[in-house]
Structures are given as structure tokens and as C-alpha cells.
Amino acid sequence: MTESVLLFEPSLWSVIQVSDRDRLTFLHNQSTQAFRQRQPGEVCETVLVTATARILDLAIALIDQEAVWLLVSPNRQADLLQRLDRYIFFSDQVAVSDADSTLAVLTLVGDGTRSLLHTVVADALPEITESQHATLAIAGQSVQWVNYSGLRLPGSLLLVPVRGLAAVQAALQTAGAQPATAEQWELLRIQQGRPAVDRELTEDYNPLEAGLWHTLSFDKGCYIGQETIARLNTYKGVKQRLYGLELTTIPSQLPAPLSLEGEKVGVLTSAIATATGAIGLGYLRTKAGGAGLTVDCEGQPATVVNCPYLHHTYFEPESSGVPR
Structure with a gap:
């Protein structure tokens, strides 16, 4: 039997898409993490700050072939979109957009996460670290899998097409994932020390x-x-x-x-x-x-x-x- 795995709905995260040729240089200049040399399939955490290094948000970045997806706090997304857009200059080939209408993020937390995913993916689960992401097929949907829960606990983040969200959620629950509440996430993040x-x-x-x-x-x-x-x-x-x-x-x-x-x-x-x-x-x-x-x-x-x-x-x- 699969060990207990908590499934958190997409309300924990919003998604910003950064695309076009200069996307890595742009993020390199706009946040605390190094981006220029990063390759598709990599994942990192970065902080978006003011000119005096005051915190705007803590983001998880997924680097892909054509874009970078930033997983940000839902109540900061609109402000971040405006701020990032303000720093795009005429010669920059960068596009920043709200991706919430097309992509959603499911969060899995628990020791049994990997075993659970083994039961729902169409092919073998790839070997990746928490600093990488890979494509999985779940319930007929192409899902980006991050081997990281956002906490220092076993788990995963799944970037799922909105059109297939219900099907992916149903597959995960059928495999044993237990729907979890915002209060449960709050307890875990405080125990772990992840700032909000x-x-x-x-x-x-x-x-x-x-x-x-x-x-x-x-x-x-x-x-x-x-x-x-x-x-x-x-x-x-x-x-x-x-x-x-x-x-x-x-x-x-x-x-x-x-x-x-x-x-x-x-x-x-x-x-x-x-x-x-x-x-x-x-x-x-x-x-x-x-x-x-x-x-x-x-x-x-x-x-x-x-x-x-x-x-x-x-x-x-x-x-x-x-x-x-």
C-alpha cells in the first residue's frame, strides 16, 4: 500500500511565463539567482526583490526549451507581472505573461510520493534530482514533474495543463493521494520554515x-x-x-x-x-x-x-x- 501522500490544489501557486530569446538574461538581471548558464530541465529557487533588496516574492523557476515558468504566490502575481514588464526595454526580446489560464500546479507531499507517481505515469519514472524537472504522461496529459515539494520534505510539484487538471487530480486520488487543506500546508510550511x-x-x-x-x-x-x-x-x-x-x-x-x-x-x-x-x-x-x-x-x-x-x-x- 502507498504511504500517505497529501495532495494540495493549485491555489498554493500562480504561474508566470517568461519567454523569447532573452528570457534567461532577463531573469538573471531581475532576481537573486544565476540564470544565464541554466539549461532546459533545470529548476531553481530565486527571490524577486526591490532595488534595495527588499523582498517581493520567493519563486520556483522551471527552465524549459522555449520558456521559463515561475511559480509565485497568487496574491503577488499581478504586481510581479507589472514590475517585470516595467523592466523590459525596447531592444529586449522578452515576453512576460500570466499563465494561470493554461497551467496549474499540484503539490504532493509525503514519503510515498515517488511510489504513487510510479502507479500513475504511462512510462518509467525518470531519475531526476530536486534541481531538475521532467515530462510525465499522467491521465493522457503532458505534465512537468519537479522532484521537490517546495519544502524540505519528500514530495513533488506537477505543472499540469488546466484542461487536463481534473483528470490528473482524479488519477492521483485514485492512486491514494489524499486531498489536503490550506491549513495543512500552513502547518507544514511553518514546521519547515518556508517563509510566506x-x-x-x-x-x-x-x-x-x-x-x-x-x-x-x-x-x-x-x-x-x-x-x-x-x-x-x-x-x-x-x-x-x-x-x-x-x-x-x-x-x-x-x-x-x-x-x-x-x-x-x-x-x-x-x-x-x-x-x-x-x-x-x-x-x-x-x-x-x-x-x-x-x-x-x-x-x-x-x-x-x-x-x-x-x-x-x-x-x-x-x-x-x-x-x-
Whole structure:
């Protein structure tokens, strides 16, 4: 029997399509990740930022033969489309468009994901890493499979033609995938530490503070927000960092202040109840400490913990790559 696999509906993601000859150079210049040398079939995460490196959104990019698909937050898609379009100059051969009418994203999370996919694909499942995508045939539809759940948990993302979405969903459920709720995703993302828009991803923060070091390229040259990010890394100037928190209770409202010995040292940005107690995510002043610290949240103790998705290691030029 297939191990439990959760199936999340497309509401978690919107899709932006970036096409035409200069698409990789354009994204290289507009986001934190290196794109110029990427090849069809590759996948990476990148952050779209302002000129001062403030966060607009965290995106998953699928590079294909004729386009790049950006999986973005639904409530940021319209703003991102406008911002990206603003940076297309007369000589650029780039087209940016809303792909939600043609493509939808299904999210699978669970140890049994690969076994489940084996039962629904028409051919053998290819061997790919979480940094790659491949084409699968499911329920007569050509589906782009990403061997990555968006979390540091086993799972997959499936980019599905909208016209065949119902058929693919039905095939997955028949194979044992269990329809999941937005609340279940919220629990998983907080446990893992994946930041969300309007909570941890706002223009109040930058990608280094948000623990998104794996989305940054420090040797690709100039891009929007590069100067600020490079300076913060060079001078080790990150003043606050995103952590998980084990809470006593959920605060009355969010964001909620975090304090230490009567002094505010951070802010709780997300919280949810679990079977064993409440958990959350929040930014903590770097000088206050990190994992293991106990802070106050509305008069109750909260313990600071590390999360699998988040990393806070400065990039050293002599190292071989960005810490993950």
C-alpha cells in the first residue's frame, strides 16, 4: 500500500511565463539567482526583490526549451507581472505573461510520493534530482514533474495543463493521494520554515534576513538589489534573522512582539496550533541570539529553534558554493 501522500490544489501557486530569446538574461538581471548558464530541465529557487533588496516574492523557476515558468504566490502575481514588464526595454526580446489560464500546479507531499507517481505515469519514472524537472504522461496529459515539494520534505510539484487538471487530480486520488487543506500546508510550511508572503516575505525584510541564502548568487555580477545584498554579506551586516519558535500559546494577533528581559528583540510573523503545542516563525535580532534562546511572547515563554528550510551562513568567496 502507498504511504500517505497529501495532495494540495493549485491555489498554493500562480504561474508566470517568461519567454523569447532573452528570457534567461532577463531573469538573471531581475532576481537573486544565476540564470544565464541554466539549461532546459533545470529548476531553481530565486527571490524577486526591490532595488534595495527588499523582498517581493520567493519563486520556483522551471527552465524549459522555449520558456521559463515561475511559480509565485497568487496574491503577488499581478504586481510581479507589472514590475517585470516595467523592466523590459525596447531592444529586449522578452515576453512576460500570466499563465494561470493554461497551467496549474499540484503539490504532493509525503514519503510515498515517488511510489504513487510510479502507479500513475504511462512510462518509467525518470531519475531526476530536486534541481531538475521532467515530462510525465499522467491521465493522457503532458505534465512537468519537479522532484521537490517546495519544502524540505519528500514530495513533488506537477505543472499540469488546466484542461487536463481534473483528470490528473482524479488519477492521483485514485492512486491514494489524499486531498489536503490550506491549513495543512500552513502547518507544514511553518514546521519547515518556508517563509510566506505578507508574513515573512514583505518589503520589511531582505533575503539574507529571511534565511534564503540558497537562492542567492554572489558571483554573477550586477542585478537588481545586488549592491545591498553584497554589502550585507561582505560586512556581515545582517541585523535580524528568521527562526522557528515553539510557543506556549498562539498570540491574540499577528505580528506579535518578541521580547527579552523587557526589551523588544523581534517579531512573531506566523503561528499555528499543532497536536503537541503551538509553533511559529519570527524574526529575531541577531545580537539577541539564536536557536536555544527563550524569549517572551505576550507574557508567555517561546523557544527559538532552527528550521530545515532556513540557513544563515555567510558566503565566503573562496568556498565552492552558497551554503544550503
